[in-house]
Amino acid sequence: DGLTWPDPDSKARLVVAAASDAQLRAVVRRLVRRYAPPPSRRPDDLPGNRTVPDLPPIGVLPLDPARGTTHRDLAAQLGLPRDPAAVAAAVLDGTPRRLDLLRNDGGSVTLDGALLGAADDSGRPLHWRGRVEVDDAVLSNGDDPLLACAIGNAGGYARLDDVALLGDPDPTDGLVEVAVAVPVVTRSALGRKRVRLEVRRARGRAVAVLPREGKVPFLDDGAEGELSRKRSWWTEPGAWAVWAG
Known part of the structure; x- marks a missing residue:
């Protein structure tokens, strides 16, 4: 909750260590609930096809490295690194890859x-x-x-x-x-x-x-x-x- 966003200095890095896509979804859902403006305070610069601003990039650290070979989780589908050292390198020196998000009227989100x-x-x-x-x-x-x-x-x-x-x-x-x-x-x-x-x-x-x-x-x-x-x-x-x- 101490994450400042937008961060003009780009020093903040959010890393999510997750054993499942459901755990990663829970973090993104919390980000949406924090940053999504109420309809009455919709900013003028928010695109017409969006209800949330650009969320801060996340570094994904799969806790089960073998899961990507036995089950096509989201990290495997996106070709994200699974080794901790490679994840750290991506977070420190990589580039953000923006992805679509599904919201629903039940108050949750869907990534996959x-x-x-x-x-x-x-x-x-x-x-x-x-x-x-x-x-x-x-x-x-x-x-x-x-x-x-x-x-x-x-x-x-x-x-x-x-x-x-x-x-x-x-x-x-x-x-x-x-x-x-x-x-x-x-x-x-x-x-x-x-x-x-x-x-x-x-x-x-x-x-x-x-x-x-x-x-x-x-x-x-x-x-x-x-x-x-x-x-x-x-x-x-x-x-x-x-x-x-």
């Missing part, structure tokens, strides 16, 4: 992405229903059974098992990529019933998800939660930054 849906005890996905909109595009009106909904700023939730949900999410393009997986029943020429998975995708500035019945479990940057009411995510282009080597 979110995955909505659940599975039974055998690991089979469970159907749920909800309306999913990306800007003016409707991916589901709430009538279709959904297996999953992926919201991507980066690519951590681009795949569900062997199914490609997101195409190529880019945390620097100012857009959020969204996909829903819908099971579609078809019949062969012999009348046999088959189920194929239809993936619908869209990109935009904002996405809204409204569950139609009950609660929908989700993972947001690895943090678990349940969605029971409408939730909206929107993009803050270039709002946060990491020190890159």
Whole structure:
């Protein structure tokens, strides 16, 4: 909390030692809560597509160096160093790399992405229903059974098992990529019933998800939660930054 920002002398360096993306997200969420101005005090120089100013760059120190090879965490996706000496060099002599941030109306933020849906005890996905909109595009009106909904700023939730949900999410393009997986029943020429998975995708500035019945479990940057009411995510282009080597 003693960090001064903006820092004209550029002497302050913030390093976050994190064992998971959820821990890194918690720090960025605190930065947003501290620096985001209330709507009534919005500064004139704040870009029209932003609600927060440029946040101070963060040095990311992954506490599990091997995690980047077993799981594509955000540091691995961004190609950030994992060795402490290399992280220190990036923080001291590197350059800031600005990245998009997702805010939501629940008061939190998303750095990588979110995955909505659940599975039974055998690991089979469970159907749920909800309306999913990306800007003016409707991916589901709430009538279709959904297996999953992926919201991507980066690519951590681009795949569900062997199914490609997101195409190529880019945390620097100012857009959020969204996909829903819908099971579609078809019949062969012999009348046999088959189920194929239809993936619908869209990109935009904002996405809204409204569950139609009950609660929908989700993972947001690895943090678990349940969605029971409408939730909206929107993009803050270039709002946060990491020190890159």
